Amino acid sequence: MKMTKIVRTTADAFYPFCLVFGLYVVTHGHLTPGGGFQGGAVMATGTALLIVSRSYREITGRLRQTMLKLCEAFGLMLFLLAGLQSLANARPFLGNWLTQTGGFVGSVVSYGPNPGSLDTGGLVPLLNVGVGLEVFGGLTLIILCMLSGIKEDRP
Amino acid sequence: MTPYLFFQGLVLAGLIVSGILVVTFKDLLAAAIASGAFSLLLALEFYLLQAPDVAIAEAGIGAGLTTAIFIIAIRGTKRYEEEE
Amino acid sequence: MRTALFCVILLVLAGGLLLMATDLSFGHPLRSDMDDYFIRHGQYQTGVNNIVTSIVFDFRGFDTLGEATVLFTAVLGVGLMFRKLHSGEEYEND
Numbered sequence: 001m002k003m004t005k006i007v008r009t010t011a012d013a014f015y016p017f018c019l020v021f022g023l024y025v026v027t028h029g030h031l032t033p034g035g036g037f038q039g040g041a042v043m044a045t046g047t048a049l050l051i052v053s054r055s056y057r058e059i060t061g062r063l064r065q066t067m068l069k070l071c072e073a074f075g076l077m078l079f080l081l082a083g084l085q086s087l088a089n090a091r092p093f094l095g096n097w098l099t100q101t102g103g104f105v106g107s108v109v110s111y112g113p114n115p116g117s118l119d120t121g122g123l124v125p126l127l128n129v130g131v132g133l134e135v136f137g138g139l140t141l142i143i144l145c146m147l148s149g150i151k152e153d154r155p
Numbered sequence: 156m157t158p159y160l161f162f163q164g165l166v167l168a169g170l171i172v173s174g175i176l177v178v179t180f181k182d183l184l185a186a187a188i189a190s191g192a193f194s195l196l197l198a199l200e201f202y203l204l205q206a207p208d209v210a211i212a213e214a215g216i217g218a219g220l221t222t223a224i225f226i227i228a229i230r231g232t233k234r235y236e237e238e239e
Numbered sequence: 240m241r242t243a244l245f246c247v248i249l250l251v252l253a254g255g256l257l258l259m260a261t262d263l264s265f266g267h268p269l270r271s272d273m274d275d276y277f278i279r280h281g282q283y284q285t286g287v288n289n290i291v292t293s294i295v296f297d298f299r300g301f302d303t304l305g306e307a308t309v310l311f312t313a314v315l316g317v318g319l320m321f322r323k324l325h326s327g328e329e330y331e332n333d
Contacts, residue, residue, distance in 0.1 A: 025211065029289070029292050029296075030287040030288065030289050030292050030293070030296075031288050031289055032289065033207035033208050033211065033289065033291070034207075034208060034211050035208070035289075035291070035292045035295060035296070036296075037212060037306075038208060038211040038212045038215060041211075041212060041215030041216050041219070041220065042211065042214075042215045042219075044215070044219070044220060045215050045218075045219030045220060045223075048219055048220055048223035049223075051223070051227075052223050052226050052227060069318075072311065072314060075307075076307055076308070076311055079303075079304060079307055080304070083300070083304065093301070094297075094300035094301060094304070096285055096286075096297050099285055099286035099287075100286045106286070107286075108286070109282065109286045109287075109288065111282060111283055112282075114288065115288075116288035120286050120287065120288070121285070121286055121287045122285070122286055123296075123297075124285065124287050124292060124293065124296045124297055127296045127300065127303070128292070128296065130307075131296075131303065131307055134307055134310065134311065135307075135310065137314075138310050138311065138313070138314040139220055139314075141314050141317070141318065142224075142313075142314055142317045143220065143223055143224060143227065145317050145318055145320070145321040146224060146227050146228070146317070146321065147227055148321055149231065149321045150227065150230055150231040151231075208291055
């Protein structure tokens with residue numbers, strides 16, 4: 001089953017928007033609904049559009065399995081190292097030692113309902129990015145591996 | 156009846172219709188798309204029940220990735236269900 | 240015939256359960272001590288405006304680490320299943 005030109009063009013048009021919306025959900029995870037898992041799933045949906053509309057030979061020029069594996073492992077390692085970093089600062093594992101200290105991500109948040117700003121939250125945005133990278137790499141890798149198992153009649 | 160309840164009933168009726176369509180279609184690609192529509196309506200229902208986190212996760216996983224996996228599986232096998 | 244009877248019994252049971260569930264008041268849990276604590280102190284303690292994220296990534300961060308590990312293991316299993324097929328080798332059964 002070969003996809004038509006309409007499907008390919010639509011997938012190419014929607015792919016960057018899905019990626020940008022997923023990145024928005026990941027980076028604003030501590031302010032708006034969503035977070036690392038949801039944003040990673042939205043980003044993986046964007047690349048799934050690209051993967052579904054093409055054969056495995058065509059897709060390997062744009063997406064490499066090594067890159068995705070690296071992405072996934074790096075995300076999980078970021079999460080673990082952020083947790084261990086709190087141990088070095090005399091806090092419990094994954095303790096939020098950066099919040100409201102006035103640093104890069106530690107602006108003091110005003111109490112009550114407010115729109116908030118990006119540089120609050122301490123460790124939480126970092127963990128969001130880690131989980132987002134891991135979910136994006138993992139879910140895309142599942143679909144790419146499944147596509148590699150298909151034997152296409154026509155190249 | 157408030158418009159909110161009316162819209163929610165509409166979404167629930169759409170859920171039942173798309174759920175029946177998933178089972179009755181003989182064209183497996185159409186069944187996969189109907190399953191995606193089911194997930195999208197479910198995400199809308201979650202949003203109406205004020206759970207936007209779950210709605211985003213359902214729209215990403217259910218409507219996007221599950222449909223993609225089904226379509227890839229149909230590409231590897233046959234498109235039409237056989238008559239028994 | 241027996242299948243139809245079974246279906247009818249199942250429908251009646253499900254309808255009874257749903258009728259019992261309609262008596263519960265939606266959005267009012269019986270014990271709300273924990274919820275009240277998180278809503279009152281969550282933003283102050285973590286500096287995160289989104290309470291759900293503050294619970295998932297801060298109060299219950301270890302659970303999220305376990306979830307990420309589960310996803311990693313699942314992807315590892317899928318990768319092991321399809322490991323030979325992309326390097327030009329054929330199935331063993333062919």
